[in-house]
Amino acid sequence: MIHFDNVTKTYANQGRPALESVSLDVEKGEFVFLVxxxxxxxxxxxxxxxxxxxxxxxxxxxxxxxxxxxxNWKVPHLRRRIGCVFQDFRLLPNKNVYQxxxxxxxxxxxxxxxxxxxxxxxxxxxxxxxKRDRMPDELSGGEQQRVAMARAFVNRPMILLAxxxxxxxxxxxxxxxxxxxxxxxxxxxxxxxxxxxxxxxDSMRKRVIELEYGKxxxxxxxGVYGQAY
Amino acid sequence: xxAQFVFHEVWIGLRRNLTMTVxxxxxxxxxxxxxxxxxxxxxxxxxxxxxxxxxxxxxxxLCTSSALGGTCAKNGAVTAAxxxxxxxxxxxxxxxxxxxxxSQPQAVAQFRQEFADNQTLVKYLVKYSASxxxxxxxxRLKNTEADAAAVTAVMNGAPGVADVVDDTTLLDQLYxxxxxxxxxVVVIAIFLLVAAILxxxxxxxxxxxxxxxxxxxxxxxxxxxxxxxxxxxxxxMIAGLIGWLVATxxxxxxxxxxxxxxxxIFPLGVQLSTADLVEVIIVAMITGLLICGSTSFLTxxxxxxx
Numbered sequence: 115m116i117h118f119d120n121v122t123k124t125y126a127n128q129g130r131p132a133l134e135s136v137s138l139d140v141e142k143g144e145f146v147f148l149v150x151x152x153x154x155x156x157x158x159x160x161x162x163x164x165x166x167x168x169x170x171x172x173x174x175x176x177x178x179x180x181x182x183x184x185x186n187w188k189v190p191h192l193r194r195r196i197g198c199v200f201q202d203f204r205l206l207p208n209k210n211v212y213q214x215x216x217x218x219x220x221x222x223x224x225x226x227x228x229x230x231x232x233x234x235x236x237x238x239x240x241x242x243x244x245k246r247d248r249m250p251d252e253l254s255g256g257e258q259q260r261v262a263m264a265r266a267f268v269n270r271p272m273i274l275l276a277x278x279x280x281x282x283x284x285x286x287x288x289x290x291x292x293x294x295x296x297x298x299x300x301x302x303x304x305x306x307x308x309x310x311x312x313x314x315x316d317s318m319r320k321r322v323i324e325l326e327y328g329k330x331x332x333x334x335x336x337g338v339y340g341q342a343y
Numbered sequence: 344x345x346a347q348f349v350f351h352e353v354w355i356g357l358r359r360n361l362t363m364t365v366x367x368x369x370x371x372x373x374x375x376x377x378x379x380x381x382x383x384x385x386x387x388x389x390x391x392x393x394x395x396x397x398x399x400x401x402x403x404x405l406c407t408s409s410a411l412g413g414t415c416a417k418n419g420a421v422t423a424a425x426x427x428x429x430x431x432x433x434x435x436x437x438x439x440x441x442x443x444x445x446s447q448p449q450a451v452a453q454f455r456q457e458f459a460d461n462q463t464l465v466k467y468l469v470k471y472s473a474s475x476x477x478x479x480x481x482x483r484l485k486n487t488e489a490d491a492a493a494v495t496a497v498m499n500g501a502p503g504v505a506d507v508v509d510d511t512t513l514l515d516q517l518y519x520x521x522x523x524x525x526x527x528v529v530v531i532a533i534f535l536l537v538a539a540i541l542x543x544x545x546x547x548x549x550x551x552x553x554x555x556x557x558x559x560x561x562x563x564x565x566x567x568x569x570x571x572x573x574x575x576x577x578x579x580m581i582a583g584l585i586g587w588l589v590a591t592x593x594x595x596x597x598x599x600x601x602x603x604x605x606x607x608i609f610p611l612g613v614q615l616s617t618a619d620l621v622e623v624i625i626v627a628m629i630t631g632l633l634i635c636g637s638t639s640f641l642t643x644x645x646x647x648x649x
Contacts, residue, residue: 190567193564193565195565198563204556206556206557217560218560221560221564221571222566222567222570223570
């Protein structure tokens with residue numbers, strides 16, 4: 115589903131590459147943790163998958179597409195197959211829960227009848243029943259992240275990228291978030307989650323890829339957070 | 344394509360930076376109406392010019408017994424032989440459309456007609472100096488601009504010729520004035536159009552900044568560029584259209600008030616028609632939409648990259 119072949123990414127004006135000779139494969143339906151300290155290249159990895167950045171060298175395939183050969187014009191179609199969740203939620207403050215989720219479908223031109231049908235389903239899936247008319251500032255951090263996850267998942271993407279989704283949320287609430295991610299993963303969606311949260315990684319027992327200074331230093335299935343230390 | 348959604352976004356965008364939108368509309372309106380006025384002016388002047396072109400004449404006045412110009416003082420009144428010579432000379436040497444001899448009685452009759460509303464003058468002149476109104480050849484040239492000077496040069500000083508009057512030299516003065524006014528209007532319009540372009544760019548930039556959250560999410564969930572850019576594009580175009588509507592009103596007013604009163608100094612045959620006005624309004628609309636649309640588009644390419 116995601117295939118990196120000897121990928122190096124060096125940002126302009128920076129000596130050390132953010133990613134260096136990274137080769138890895140993420141299969142369809144996998145759940146992968148991307149761990150490592152700040153600046154180890156986790157976010158760069160995610161941005162490369164979305165084609166927000168181009169690799170300096172190496173090849174990337176996402177959902178069967180060679181990103182180097184994907185024209186700018188086709189990039190939106192790639193992104194429709196990838197859902198994204200961030201540490202800071204990125205909800206629209208002037209839209210309520212329902213509207214925030216519906217927005218993701220409206221802007222890719224889905225018919226209104228379809229939106230009316232699937233948005234309530236996904237609201238239920240993330241456990242926000244009865245809160246569809248709340249504004250983001252009336253919700254807790256955990257609830258806001260659920261809205262963000264609903265928005266990322268509502269178009270049934272093949273891949274869900276989560277960049278520190280529990281970074282702003284207390285541990286108890288994080289468990290709920292992870293349950294939702296797990297539920298999404300069980301529908302067959304590939305999930306890649308970048309995180310610092312050792313407790314979560316240890317408890318989930320999924321594949322762990324550890325980055326350090328832009329290099330893959332560990333890749334083990336059913337791993338834990340801190341083994342390399 | 345969700346038209347309703349796009350319109351909603353456009354409406355939000357226009358309302359959010361209302362001051363910029365209003366400024367944009369005003370500048371577009373004024374620049375387009377100035378441009379339109381300039382175009383109407385051009386049409387008016389061109390119409391007048393071609394109207395005169397077909398009527399403009401060279402008048403070769405012949406000597407009377409009391410005339411002093413040319414060879415008259417020496418030779419006295421024109422003789423029949425001289426008249427024939429002049430006519431032959433004119434017919435032979437130049438491309439002449441028509442040549443008409445106006446005898447003295449005809450000239451007097453014409454004078455009476457032209458000054459019919461000033462009977463005192465007519466009475467006085469006819470009584471004391473009718474004999475001083477000269478007979479003349481009224482000549483219409485095929486190519487006035489090229490030949491008028493040559494004919495004037497040959498005729499001045501020919502025996503029996505008192506004076507040659509070229510109507511074009513009189514009209515040139517008027518044209519200079521009109522052309523100057525027209526150029527001034529067009530130059531101001533161009534400056535304002537440049538201002539309009541900068542304002543459109545600025546409005547779109549502000550709008551893009553105001554909605555950076557929305558657009559970043561749109562890009563993230565895979566909205567096509569068209570969908571991301573359309574609200575901004577439409578915003579610029581709609582402001583341009585409203586500006587154009589205002590300009591249309593101003594143009595209709597300008598035609599009714601300014602040009603119509605100006606037209607009283609033009610011959611009756613060169614009234615601007617409604618078709619002329621409509622044409623100018625359409626040109627203004629296309630200009631406005633092009634300017635607003637293309638500027639929005641180019642600005643967006645800078646601020647909303649994929």
